Amino acid sequence: MATLSVSVTAVIKDTTVFAEEILPFLPQPVRGMLNRIPPIAIDKLEEIRIREDQPLLLRVGDKHYFINEQGSLLDEPRECYRISNQDIQRTLQLISEGSLYALEEELRNGYLTLRGGHRVGFVGRAVLDKGRVKTLKYISSLNFRLARQVKGCADKILPFLFKPSGGGIYHTLIVSPPQCGKTTLLRDLVRQLSNGVVSLRVAGVNVGLVDERSEIAGCFRGKPQNDVGVRTDVLDGCPKAEGMLMLIRSMSPRVVATDEIGRQEDAVALEEMLHAGITVISTVHGSSLEDLGCRPALRYILENRVFERIVFLGRTMGPGTVEGIIDGGGKKLLDRPLTGTGVKGRQ
Amino acid sequence: MIKFIGAGLVVSGAGFFGVTMARNYARRPWQLRWLQSALQMLETEIAYASSPLPEALDHVARSCHHPIEILFQGAREELKEREGVTVAEAWEAAIKKFQPVSALLSSDIGVLVSFGRGLGRSDREEQLKNLALTREQLRLQEVAAEAERVRSERMWRILGFLVGIAMVFILY
Secondary structure (H helix, E strand, O other): OOHHHHHHHHHHHHHHHHHHHOOHHOHHHEEEEEEEEOHHHHHHEEEEEEOOOOOOOEOOOOEEEEEOOOOOOOOOOOOEEEEOHHHHHHHHHHHHOOOOHHHHHHHOOOOOOOOOOOOEEEEEEEEEOEEEEEEEEEEEHHHHHHHHOOOOOOOHHHHHHHHHHOOEOOOEEEOOOOOHHHOOOOOOOOHHHHHEEOOOOOOOOEEEEEEOOOOOOOOOOOOOEEEEEEEOEEEEEHHHHHHHHHHHHOOOOHHHHHHHOOOOOHHHHHHHHOOOOEEEEEEEEEEOOHHOOOOHHHHHHOOOOOEEEEEEEEEEEEEOEEEEEEEEOOOOOOOOOOOOOOOOOOO | HHHHHHHHHHHHHHHHHHHHHHHHHHHHHHHHHHHHHHHHHHHHHHHHHOOOOHHHHHHHHOOOOHHHHHHHHHHHHHHHHOOOOHHHHHHHHHHHHHHHHHOOOOHHHHHHHHHHHHHHHHOOHHHHHHHHHHHHHHHHHHHHHHHHHHHHHHHHHHHHHHHHHHHHHHHH
């Protein structure tokens, strides 16, 4: 009974979040339809795909659904709702607050972050200036990706990250293929390190977060929309290598966290952090150490054993599965995979 | 004696009516000029501050004269309060509120309506082109309004007094 009531509140919370943070950005016919989809689907809704002249598509968990005007989810695209050019134009106006001109940077990057940390990606025709993308026009596809913060998903790996007898935190690298909860895990790690972990009797430390793509803290006009902890300073939209160095100089963090390292300048910045005695927590795309070794900058980092804990994520037991944890020397610290604590697709 | 006072009242009454009519002709070029400077402010907001439109409209509304502020404030409120409204729709709704209190003619309003259709929906360069075009159109309207004012203002001002004097003569 207890578990049932918990899941019911979770569903209600998701429905209100959905109604307040996503629906206002969708144009009228679409908004009405999505208002009528069952709450249980909203709970697992991950993406809303809007493509000109194509059916409106929802990704719920791992499945794709079409939708008809009554708001029923369909497996087949018959009688489903198709997106018009008008719908796209209205959506653009709504997400930009009628100020497309203020989104130059976002149009160049191809995405923007909404209040609540949700992400809207878009593509269209690129306008070039001296061979580089200047802006996009004739936008034809939009993708709403719903942000879900999963508090507590780092609980299981936290005990592996602290040095014995209060010696601080290990340099940690999270290795994961896309869609396995890498950013979600990093966000929760940042939050817990920043707030302190009562169960492990660890006090919180100052955390600097370089959020180049506004994915971790989900900043909206500079203010974090996700809970990233009380001692966290977020440098939003800043290139990683430069941002890490800026944070050392400006905010004296004990821990610096950043997403998806891998370029040569990142490696240089990492070395700088090590000399400054700052713990680095980062993520990288990949599924094994061999994968990482193929990228020169990462190989350099791995050969120098910069990271003392490497956490591998996968989907063998659902998204967010911790497949393994090794130390800098390659010694395994986990004998079997750990299930993800409700990362993304909750069961 | 009473006759003299009565005659004075008639002449000054008719004269006042004429002056009021003349002032009405002066209001249109003023308002057109204020509109241009409001658009100039909006241009600064868009070009240099990159403020989102509701914020930009608010800034402009705060620093303009009555009744121009009704237009900008109205558009901002429509954008903020009505869910799912586009900029063009919000702007047109604001124009509906603004038109009765303004001295503008329907040709002036037409310029504003077509400006609203492009507002906010393209990149900065396009926005600046739209603003420049609209300001130029308003300037032409202003030149015409000014010519109209010069012609009609003097006529009404003199006509008022003349009619007053004529009435005095007829009544005697």
